[in-house]
Amino acid sequence: xxxxxxxxxxxxxxxxxxxxxxxxxxxxxxxxxxxxxxxxxxxxxxxxxxxxxxxxxxxxxxxxxxxxxxxxxxxxxxxxxxxxxxxxxxxxxxxxxxxxxxxxxxxxxxxxxxxxxxxxxxxxxxxxxxxxxxxxxxxxxxxxxxxxxxxxxxxxxxxxxxxxxxxxxxxxxxxxxxxxxxxxxxxxxxxxxxxxxxxxxxxxxxxxxxxxxxxxxxxxxxxxxxxxxxxxxxxxxxxxxxxxxxxxxxxxxxxxxxxxxxxxxxxxxxxxxxxxxxxxxxxxxxxxxxxxxxxxxxxxxxxx
Amino acid sequence: xxxxxxxxxxxxxxxxxxxxxxxxxxxxxxxxxxxxxxxxxxxxxxxxxxxxxxxxxxxxxxxxxxxxxxxxxxxxxxxxxxxxxxxxxxxxxxxxxxxxxxxxxxxxxxxxxxxxxxxxxxxxxxxxxxxxxxxxxxxxxxxxxxxxxxxxxxxxxxxxxxxxxxxxxxxxxxxxxxxxxxxxxxxxxxxxxxxxxxxxxxxxxxxxxxxxxxxxxxxxxxxxxxxxxxxxxxxxxxxxxxxxxxxxxxxxxxxxxxxxxxxxxxxxxxxxxxxxxxxxxxxxxxxxxxxxxxxxxxxxxxxxxxxxxxxxxxxxxxxxxxxxxxxxxxxxxxxxxxxxxxxxxxxxxxxxxxxxxxxxxxxxxxxxxxxxxxx
Numbered sequence: 001x002x003x004x005x006x007x008x009x010x011x012x013x014x015x016x017x018x019x020x021x022x023x024x025x026x027x028x029x030x031x032x033x034x035x036x037x038x039x040x041x042x043x044x045x046x047x048x049x050x051x052x053x054x055x056x057x058x059x060x061x062x063x064x065x066x067x068x069x070x071x072x073x074x075x076x077x078x079x080x081x082x083x084x085x086x087x088x089x090x091x092x093x094x095x096x097x098x099x100x101x102x103x104x105x106x107x108x109x110x111x112x113x114x115x116x117x118x119x120x121x122x123x124x125x126x127x128x129x130x131x132x133x134x135x136x137x138x139x140x141x142x143x144x145x146x147x148x149x150x151x152x153x154x155x156x157x158x159x160x161x162x163x164x165x166x167x168x169x170x171x172x173x174x175x176x177x178x179x180x181x182x183x184x185x186x187x188x189x190x191x192x193x194x195x196x197x198x199x200x201x202x203x204x205x206x207x208x209x210x211x212x213x214x215x216x217x218x219x220x221x222x223x224x225x226x227x228x229x230x231x232x233x234x235x236x237x238x239x240x241x242x243x244x245x246x247x248x249x250x251x252x253x254x255x256x257x258x259x260x261x262x263x264x265x266x267x268x269x270x271x272x273x274x275x276x277x278x279x280x281x282x283x284x285x286x287x288x289x290x291x292x293x294x295x296x297x298x299x300x301x302x303x304x
Numbered sequence: 305x306x307x308x309x310x311x312x313x314x315x316x317x318x319x320x321x322x323x324x325x326x327x328x329x330x331x332x333x334x335x336x337x338x339x340x341x342x343x344x345x346x347x348x349x350x351x352x353x354x355x356x357x358x359x360x361x362x363x364x365x366x367x368x369x370x371x372x373x374x375x376x377x378x379x380x381x382x383x384x385x386x387x388x389x390x391x392x393x394x395x396x397x398x399x400x401x402x403x404x405x406x407x408x409x410x411x412x413x414x415x416x417x418x419x420x421x422x423x424x425x426x427x428x429x430x431x432x433x434x435x436x437x438x439x440x441x442x443x444x445x446x447x448x449x450x451x452x453x454x455x456x457x458x459x460x461x462x463x464x465x466x467x468x469x470x471x472x473x474x475x476x477x478x479x480x481x482x483x484x485x486x487x488x489x490x491x492x493x494x495x496x497x498x499x500x501x502x503x504x505x506x507x508x509x510x511x512x513x514x515x516x517x518x519x520x521x522x523x524x525x526x527x528x529x530x531x532x533x534x535x536x537x538x539x540x541x542x543x544x545x546x547x548x549x550x551x552x553x554x555x556x557x558x559x560x561x562x563x564x565x566x567x568x569x570x571x572x573x574x575x576x577x578x579x580x581x582x583x584x585x586x587x588x589x590x591x592x593x594x595x596x597x598x599x600x601x602x603x604x605x606x607x608x609x610x611x612x613x614x615x616x617x618x619x620x621x622x623x624x625x626x627x628x629x630x631x632x633x634x635x636x637x638x639x640x641x642x643x644x645x646x647x648x649x650x651x652x653x654x655x656x657x658x659x660x661x662x663x664x665x666x667x668x669x670x671x672x673x674x675x676x677x678x679x
Contacts, residue, residue: 001589014679053519054679076522087517091327096320103316104521148517166658 002065003028003051004156005185007081010059012045019045021210022059027156027189032182034201034218035191036290041192044084047160050189051081077105077201080149084160084191087145090134094125095143097133098151105152112151119147139170146177155189160181163192175200195291206294212296218290225293227251228269229286232276233259240281247272252295259284263292314521317531321505325535332539335501339543340550342493343486347555349612350485354439359383359406360395367415373425375409376451382443384494393426405430406440419456475560475644486557487639488612490547491632495606496576496599498540503598505532506674507591516678521545525674529586529667533578543604559644569638572659576631577602579666586674606632634658 003026012020019042025035027050035043046132048054049061052068052075060067063075088097098119101111120126123143128136133144142162150287159178163171175197178188182202190201198204198218205215214221232240240260244250249268255263273283324330359378363370378385386404389395395407407428417423425518427444431437453542476483506528509515518528548566559566581598588594608614610632616624627633634655641647 048516048678051520053516054677074522076520079520081517081520082515083516084521085513085516089324090515092320092323096323100316101521103319104313104518106312106522120375149520181455291552 001026003062004064005048005063005158005189006060007046008060008062010046010049010061011057012049012054013057013134018210020049020056023207023212024059024209025050025205025212025215027158027187029155029187030182030185031187032178032200032202033187033189034204035189035207036193036195036198036204036294037191037207038193040209041207043193043207045210046207047081047189047191050130051079051158053081066213067154072191077152078155080152080154080157082142082145082149082159082162084164086141088133088141088148091132093130093132094120094136095129096246097144097148101148102151107152114274115151115153119150123147124173139166139174142166142174143170146174150181154186156189157181158189161193162189162190163194163197195289195294198290202227203303204290206297208298211301212253213294213301220290222290222293224284225288226266227263227288227292227296228266229288230269231256231259231284231286232262232264232281233284234282234290235280240276240279243275243279245270251299252292254291254295261292263288308646310524311528314531316580317523317528317535321532322535322538325539329521333537335543336495336546337495337548339493341490343547343550345406346489346493347482347486347645349549350489354436355381356384357382357406358363358386358404359408359442360392360404361385362389362395362407363388363394363411364412365410365414369415369423370410373410373414373451374408374604377447382440385495388559389547392426392428399428399430405433405436423455454486483554483644484556484640485612486551486555487508487643488610488636489498490544490551490612491573491635491639492603492606492612493547494499494540494544494574495602495610495632497543498536498574498577499581499584499602500595501536502532503584503594504577504591505536506582506585507594510589511591515536519537519676519678525676527670529582529670532582533575533667536578537574540578541570542571543640544574557643560645560646562646562649565652566639566642569635569642569656571658572663573631573635573638574658575658576663576666579663579670580631583670583673605630609633610636612636626641628658629662631659631662 001303006026007023009022009024010020011022022048033048049056049159052061052063063071063086120129125140125143128140133141140294146159146162162174166174178190182188201218203216204218206213244253244262249265250262250270251265252263276283361374363374377383383406387398392409397406409426409428414423414425429437429440509518552559584597584601585594588597609627609630616627638652638655641651
C-alpha cells in the first residue's frame with residue numbers, strides 16, 4: 001500500500017543546526033501515527049517537510065508515492081493540515097473561517113452546509129459559530145482549526161501539537177475525535193511533546209534532535225524495552241542521586257514525587273538494589289513507560 | 305489549471321480580505337480620511353501664487369509724482385506696504401530681519417526728472433527667496449510698461465508707436481497655481497495611499513502565521529495576489545473619487561474632459577500602484593519594513609519625478625528617461641490633459657500603455673518572487 005505521506009531519508013538544516021537527519025517515516029490509511037519528542041526535536045520541521053511546505057536538503061518527501069515537486073495540482077485537496085501556531089484569522093468568526101477554507105477547496109454550498117453542521121456539532125462549537133476565532137479558548141480554537149482542516153474530507157490529516165495548551169478534558173475529547181477519523185479510514189499524523197500520549201497512537205515515532213530514535217507500535221516498543229525500572233524511596237535523595245549517577249548500569253534517572261525512578265540494566269539490577277538497601281532505601285518494582293524508553297534511547301545515543 | 309476554480313479562489317481571497325477591512329475601522333478611516341487631509345493641507349499650503357509681499361518704501365523725493373507712484377505700486381494685492389524708512393540702508397536691515405522682501409526706493413529729483421521723460425526708481429528684492437524674487441521682478445516689468453503707457457498718455461497725449469503684447473491665459477484664465485497643482489497632488493496622494501494599502505496585506509499573512517495554513521490549501525500564488533488586489537482596488541477607487549470631488553468643489557479645479565476617460569486612466573494607474581504595493585509586500589515579509597519601503601518608493605518618485613512640481617522638461621536627460629517608470633508621471637500628465645484641457649484621447653495612449661506595462665511587470669514580479677514555501 002502506498003503511503004499517504006512519506007519521508008525518505010530526509011534531511012534539513014537551518015544554518016549549522018541539523019533539524020532533520022536522514023529521517024524516514026510513512027503515514028498510511030487507517031492509522032494514528034504519533035510523532036513524539038520534546039520541543040526542538042524537529043517535529044514541526046518533519047511535518048512541514050512531509051506536507052511539502054518547506055524545502056529539503058536531501059532525501060525526498062512524497063505525497064501518495066509522488067515527490068512533492070512532481071505532485072499533481074490537486075494533491076493538497078487530499079490533505080488536511082493544522083500548523084502548530086495560530087493559522088486561522090482571529091478577526092473572522094468561526095463560521096467565516098470555515099466558509100473561507102471551504103471556498104478555497106471549492107466545496108459546493110449545500111455540501112458545505114451539511115459538513116459545517118456536522119463538524120460544529122462534532123467539535124461542540126455550535127454556540128460559538130459567530131464568535132471571532134481570536135476569542136476562543138485554546139481547546140476550542142484547536143477544534144476549529146481541525147474542523148477547517150477536515151472540511152474537504154482529506155485522506156490524510158496532519159496535526160502539529162493539537163493537544164499542546166489544551167486542558168485535560170478537551171484533550172481527551174480531541175483524542176476521541178481522532179480515533180473516529182482513523183476508524184473511518186483516514187490516516188492521521190499527530191505530533192506531541194507529551195510522552196504519555198504516545199500510548200494512545202497506533203504507531204509512534206520517537207524523534208530526538210532531528211534523529212528518529214525508534215518507531216513501531218507503542219506496546220511492542222515498551223515490551224521490547226531491554227532495561228528494568230525500579231523506584232527508590234525512603235532515604236535522603238540528595239545522597240542517593242550522586243550514587244546512582246555514578247553507577248555504570250543506571251541508564252536514566254528521574255525524580256517522581258518523593259521517589260526516584262531509575263532505569264537500570266537488567267544484569268546489574270540485583271547488585272544496585274542491594275547497595276541501595278544497604279544505604280537504607282526501599283526499592284519498589286516500576287512499570288516501564290514511554291518516558292523511560294525515550295530517556296534510555298537518548299542516553300544510549302549519547303553514549304554511542 | 306481549472307479556470308473556474310481559479311476564479312472561485314481569487315474571489316474567496318478577495319471576500320476574506322474585504323472582511324478584514326470591514327473589521328478594521330482604523331484602516332478604513334485612515335484610507336478615506338488621509339487623502340482628504342492631505343489634499344486640503346497641500347492644496348492650501350502648496351501655492352505659487354505670490355501676493356501680500358511685505359514691502360518698504362523709501363521716498364526721498366516726496367513730491368506728488370513720487371507719492372502717486374508709491375500708491376499705485378502698492379495698490380494691488382501683490383505688495384503690502386509694511387513700513388516707510390529714510391534710506392536704502394535701512395531697507396537692507398529690514399530684509400535681514402525678515403520683516404520685508406521688497407524695497408521701493410524713489411530717489412530725490414524723481415518728479416523733476418519724470419517731467420523730462422527720464423524718471424528712475426530702484427526696486428530692491430530679497431532674492432534669497434528666488435520664487436518671490438522672480439515673481440516680483442516680472443511684476444515690476446509689467447508695472448513698468450503699464451505705468452509708462454499711462455504717463456505717456458497723461459503727459460504727452462501720445463499713444464501711437466508703441467507695441468502692446470497682450471497675453472491671454474487659456475484653460476486657467478486666472479493663472480491660479482492650484483488648478484495646475486491639484487491634479488499632480490491627486491496623483492501623488494493616490495500613489496502613496498495605494499502602495500501603502502497593499503504593501504501591508506501579504507506581509508500581514510506572514511506575520512500572523514496564516515501563510516502556513518494558506519500554503520497547505522490548493523490556493524496558488526497568483527490567486528493570493530489577485531485576491532488581495534481586488535478589494536483594495538475598490539478602496540483606492542473610492543479614495544480617488546472622494547479626492548476628485550473635493551478638488552472640484554473645494555478648489556474649483558474643472559473637469560473639462562470625459563469622465564469615462566478619467567475613470568479609465570485612473571483604473572490603470574491604481575492597478576499599477578496597487579501592484580507595486582503587492583510586490584513590496586511579497587518582498588518584505590514584515591509590516592514594518594513594508595510600510596517604510598512603500599512610503600519611500602511611492603512618495604519620492606511621485607513628488608520629484610512626476611512633473612507634479614518640477615517640470616520634467618528641465619531635468620537632465622537620464623532623469624527624464626527615468627520618469628517613464630514612475631506611474632504618477634503618466635497619471636499627472638493624463639489628469640492635466642483630461643481635467644484641464646479636454647485633450648484628445650490620443651495623447652493618453654502613451655500614458656495608458658506605460659501604466660499597463662508597469663502593472664503587469666509588478667504583478668509578474670510579485671507572483672514570481674512569492675515563495676510557495678515557508679523556509
